[in-house]
Amino acid sequence: MRILPILLLAVICLSCNDQKKAAKAASSPLSDAPAWAQSVIWYQIMVERFRNGDTANDPRLEDISRGNPPDYLQNWALTPWNRDWYRDDPWFADLEGQQALEGYTIEHFHQKVQFRRYGGDLQGVLDQIDYLDSLGVTAIYFNPLNDAPSLHKYDPTHWRHIDRNFGPDPRKDAATMAQESPEDPASWQMTEADKLFLKVLNAFHQKGMRVILDYSWNHTGNTFWAIDDIRAKGEKSKYKDWYTIHSYDDPATDEDELDYQGWIGIKSLPEIKESVEHDASSVQAYEGNIYSEAAKQHIFHVSQRWLDPNGDGDPSDGVDGFRLDVAGELPLGFWREYRAFVRGINPEAYLLGEIWWEKWPDKLLDPAPFVQGDVFDAVMNYRWYRSARHFFNQSPDKIPASEFVDSLLRYTSRIPRQNTYAMMNVSASHDAPRLATSLFNKNPYKYNCKAVDDPAYKIHKPDADTRQTQKMLLAQQFTYIGAPQIWAGDEMGMWGADDPSCRKPLIWPDMTFEDEKAHPLGMRRPVDRVMFDRGLFDYYQKLIAIRKANPVLATGDLQLFKIPQQDEILVYSRYQDSTAIFVVFNTRSTEKFLQLNLHLMQKRNYTDLLTGRKVNPSKEFMIPARTAMILALE
Numbered sequence: 001m002r003i004l005p006i007l008l009l010a011v012i013c014l015s016c017n018d019q020k021k022a023a024k025a026a027s028s029p030l031s032d033a034p035a036w037a038q039s040v041i042w043y044q045i046m047v048e049r050f051r052n053g054d055t056a057n058d059p060r061l062e063d064i065s066r067g068n069p070p071d072y073l074q075n076w077a078l079t080p081w082n083r084d085w086y087r088d089d090p091w092f093a094d095l096e097g098q099q100a101l102e103g104y105t106i107e108h109f110h111q112k113v114q115f116r117r118y119g120g121d122l123q124g125v126l127d128q129i130d131y132l133d134s135l136g137v138t139a140i141y142f143n144p145l146n147d148a149p150s151l152h153k154y155d156p157t158h159w160r161h162i163d164r165n166f167g168p169d170p171r172k173d174a175a176t177m178a179q180e181s182p183e184d185p186a187s188w189q190m191t192e193a194d195k196l197f198l199k200v201l202n203a204f205h206q207k208g209m210r211v212i213l214d215y216s217w218n219h220t221g222n223t224f225w226a227i228d229d230i231r232a233k234g235e236k237s238k239y240k241d242w243y244t245i246h247s248y249d250d251p252a253t254d255e256d257e258l259d260y261q262g263w264i265g266i267k268s269l270p271e272i273k274e275s276v277e278h279d280a281s282s283v284q285a286y287e288g289n290i291y292s293e294a295a296k297q298h299i300f301h302v303s304q305r306w307l308d309p310n311g312d313g314d315p316s317d318g319v320d321g322f323r324l325d326v327a328g329e330l331p332l333g334f335w336r337e338y339r340a341f342v343r344g345i346n347p348e349a350y351l352l353g354e355i356w357w358e359k360w361p362d363k364l365l366d367p368a369p370f371v372q373g374d375v376f377d378a379v380m381n382y383r384w385y386r387s388a389r390h391f392f393n394q395s396p397d398k399i400p401a402s403e404f405v406d407s408l409l410r411y412t413s414r415i416p417r418q419n420t421y422a423m424m425n426v427s428a429s430h431d432a433p434r435l436a437t438s439l440f441n442k443n444p445y446k447y448n449c450k451a452v453d454d455p456a457y458k459i460h461k462p463d464a465d466t467r468q469t470q471k472m473l474l475a476q477q478f479t480y481i482g483a484p485q486i487w488a489g490d491e492m493g494m495w496g497a498d499d500p501s502c503r504k505p506l507i508w509p510d511m512t513f514e515d516e517k518a519h520p521l522g523m524r525r526p527v528d529r530v531m532f533d534r535g536l537f538d539y540y541q542k543l544i545a546i547r548k549a550n551p552v553l554a555t556g557d558l559q560l561f562k563i564p565q566q567d568e569i570l571v572y573s574r575y576q577d578s579t580a581i582f583v584v585f586n587t588r589s590t591e592k593f594l595q596l597n598l599h600l601m602q603k604r605n606y607t608d609l610l611t612g613r614k615v616n617p618s619k620e621f622m623i624p625a626r627t628a629m630i631l632a633l634e
Contacts, residue, residue, distance in 0.1 A: 030340065031373030033422040034321075034348045039554040040139035040210060041544050042485035043132060046430050047142065047166055048117065048151045049505045050488060051124030052081060058119040059165045066149050066157060066223040072098045079116045081505050085496075086459075086518035089116065101222070101267050109520035110452050110500055117151060118505045122166045122196045129203050135491060135537070136544035139210040139483070141323055141352075143430055145197060147177070148221055151503070152430065154325060155221030155268050159302045160188055167193025182225045183294065185301045190309075198309055201319065212350060213306055216325035217290075217299050217338075219262070219269040226295075227270050231258050242295045244273045263326070274331055282359045285369035288331030296334065300341050307345045321350030327376065328355050328365055335375045352424055355379040361447040368414040378422040381482055383411050385427050386445040389438065391570070392473045392587060396444045400567035401587075405560045412481075421555065423482035427473070427490070430503055434487065434496040436462040439469045449498035451520050459497050460516070461528040468626050471539060472585060475610070475628035478543040479574065479583045481558050491540040493533025507532055546609045546630060552576045561598065568592075575600050582606070582631040586623040595620045606631040 052058070061069045061076050069076075075091040083089075086109065095115065098106045106112060122145075132140070144153035147161045158177055164170040173191035181187040190198075204211050220227060226239040234240075234248040244261035263269040264280060272295055276288035290296045307318040322342070327335070335353075342349050353376040358365040364386065367379040389395050391404035412420050428435040433449045440462040441449065448454040462470075477484045489506045496502045507513060509532035517527040547553045556576035563569055569592065570585040580600040586592045596617040603618040609630040615621040623629055 028373075029347050030343050033377035033418045034350050036210065036320075036348065037350050037377060037422040037483060038418075039551065040483050041137045041547065042139045042141050042424055042483055043135070043137035043488060044141045044429060044485060045125065045143065045488050046120075046152070046503060047122060047125060047145060047163075048120040048153075049503050050120045051128055051506060051508065052119040052121060053123030053125070053127045054121050054168060055119065057121055057123075057165050057168055057170050059117040060170075063165055063170060064115065064117060064149050070098070073115065076115065079118055081118055082511060082513040084514040084516050084518050085501065085504050086516065086520050087514070088112075088518075102265075103267075108452050110450060113500050114151070119165075120505065122162070122193070122200050123168070126196075126200050126203060129200075129207060132209070133207050135541055136548065137486065138208065138548075139212070139320075140204055141212050141424070141485070142214060144214045144216070144325075146215070147173075147193075149223060150221070150268075154216050154219075155223075157221055157223045158182070158225060159215070159220070159298070160185075160305060161191050162193035162197045164191070164193055167191060167196045169193075183298060185305070188305070198317070202317070205316075210320040210350070212321040212323050212352065213319050214323045214325060215302075217272065217334075218326045218330050219271045222268050222270055224270070227258075227260070231256065239292075239294075241292045242273060243270050263329075272330075275333075276331060278329075278331075280329065283328045283357060283365055285328065286331055287333055289333040289337070290330075296337070299338070303338075303342060304345055307342065307349065315346035315349070318346065320346075320348070321352065321377075323352045323354065323380075324376070325354050327353035327370065327379075332369070332375060335370075339375060350378075350422070351376045353379045356382055361444060366414070371415050371419040373416065373419075376419075378419055378424060378482075380429075380485075381411075381423040381425045384408070384423070384425050384480070384482065387411075388473055388476055389445060392476070392585075393439045393442070393469050395439070395442045401570040402562045402567070404570065405562055408560060421481055424485050425477055425480065425482040426485050426487075427477055428487040428502065429485075430487070431499055432502060433498045434494055434502050435473075435490050436466060436470055436493075437495045437497055437502075439473070440466045440495070446498070450501060451497065451523075453498075455521055455523065457497060459501065459519070460495075460526045462495055465626075467536070470536075472587065472626060472628050474540070474543055475583070475630065476570075476585065478547050479553050479581070479630060483554070484543075484547070486540065491537050493531075493536045509534070542610065550579075550581060550609075550632065552579045552581055556581075559599065569594070571596070571598070573598065573600055580633070581609075582617065584623055584629045584631065586625060586627055588625055590625050591622050592625075593620055593622050602633060605634045607634055 058078050072094045075094055079089055092112045095106045095112045100106055145162045146153055146156040147158040147163045148156045164173040169192040173193050176189050176191045201211055226242050229239050230237040231249055246259040249256055249258040261271050263271045273291040274288055275291050278286050308315045309318050353370050355365050355367040355370055364383050370376050387407040390399055432446055440458050443449055451457055451459055492507050494507055496504050507530055513530035515527050516530055519525045552574050556574040559573045561571045568588045573580050573582045605614050605616050607614055609632055
């Protein structure tokens with residue numbers, strides 16, 4: 001049955017840039033967000049799971065245990081890249097019932113899999129730069145590369161060096177690190193892994209791609225050189241004020257009695273001591289600084305090392321900024337000093353804060369205090385994704401387009417324009433379910449998103465309807481203000497539940513993989529073929545090309561339209577000078593006939609950049625069910 005057209009005359013036009021109450025920051029080289037951050041397309045890489053380009057540097061047991069392996073890991077071995085993700089490794093049985101450092105008993109798959117290594121390295125990244133270039137991405141966000149025993153590298157042994165197993169000669173690098181004085185930058189050398197990273201960095205720069213590194217200045221690992229010094233020397237250690245120490249080790253016993261404050265109580269992540277105490281159960285921006293000046297200076301020296309590797313005062317050979325982990329749990333005074341220091345080396349450096357939860361799982365933290373020109377240039381825009389998922393996926397319930405519009409306007413109301421446009425719009429990451437799996441389930445955002453928490457959570461391959469939702473959401477991500485981000489592998493068609501299953505090794509098209517048929521709880525599940533999705537890759541590639549070919553989608557103004565009594569239709573425009581692009585979404589399960597008479601819209605033919613279809617929006621036209629149209633004037 002034909003659906004009557006909608007004549008859009010009585011629309012309510014709202015522009016995110018007309019928010020008169022938006023916070024304003026004085027423009028200066030220090031306060032301004034770098035202009036390049038508005039126009040990039042981010043690609044996030046966790047190197048251990050990206051690609052194994054050099055099997056000679058594969059991790060050994062001594063690497064993942066820092067030379068002190070527990071007895072129950074003696075049968076440990078590298079996991080084959082193509083293994084069914086949920087199939088147990090032979091040595092998993094040895095972990096059953098063992099005590100983890102944090103005190104819990106190792107019982108289920110999601111705990112055991114943390115010991116897996118696949119051998120991803122920087123050579124694998126170097127080998128695939130042409131792949132990334134062909135996709136069209138223009139900026140790389142590396143999860144931590146610092147030397148660390150874990151798969152994720154947020155537990156560093158050394159901040160100042162690239163992980164030994166990411167380079168060509170882990171044994172040589174370990175010897176080099178042992179010769180240095182960690183607190184003396186003059187003694188620091190370039191390891192083989194460091195040198196390879198600089199080669200990778202240069203290769204990206206040659207392609208015109210920016211690169212940022214991930215660091216967590218909030219905590220170290222429990223094998224970090226400073227905590228090791230405290231473990232050995234007790235109260236005589238000159239680093240004892242770097243951490244909050246509850247008790248020192250008793251050298252007269254075989255046990256390790258050293259006790260300290262760990263990040264959210266995690267003993268593998270000793271927390272750097274601050275000048276103030278704060279309530280970690282509910283995160284808020286707070287004043288203060290890092291307690292130890294020496295610890296702070298060490299952080300500055302490490303940052304300088306990668307901002308200007310050859311120390312010649314020209315930062316062009318260095319990284320283009322930093323993604324800063326759990327940034328809301330370090331005091332603002334430190335971050336202001338850090339910004340001034342980093343910008344003093346590279347005035348165009350980008351500082352991205354992980355500002356996420358105020359109180360999990362219900363309330364996201366308002367990033368406004370962190371993006372006023374004195375702390376960060378932008379934050380990871382989780383708020384955008386949670387609202388977009390809510391609207392496009394009806395997760396956890398259905399909301400009208402007007403409510404989605406209201407949320408977008410609310411998110412920008414207290415943030416300066418330049419910071420809003422520099423946001424990294426995150427759709428998935430190493431810390432959340434993959435985009436397709438997130439949309440395949442209706443759970444509230446980031447809540448009970450793996451089988452061990454919810455046995456009904458769908459861990460198998462998402463269906464065709466989910467893929468269509470994914471395409472709608474992506475069309476919004478790539479036409480909205482802020483820089484779109486891709487979690488490596490999403491463009492390949494990968495699926496995966498929350499951490500650790502969002503961290504599967506990437507499914508490269510030149511590899512053959514086992515079918516996924518195992519279930520972590522031993523339950524029945526569909527058997528899924530695992531292979532590169534060329535069609536989805538092409539869709540990502542097309543969206544990237546559209547954004548690049550139409551700069552208005554990156555830097556233009558935004559006008560959102562509230563359409564009365566049309567809960568499932570979303571319309572907005574991106575405009576700049578004489579250019580305007582209109583984006584239309586039909587989230588209904590049936591086609592819709594529309595007639596648009598909108599501000600800036602001319603009564604002429606437009607082309608849908610996604611399909612090549614020509615329409616005159618001032619006349620009746622049809623938009624298919626559950627699709628997006630990106631309309632540009634012919």
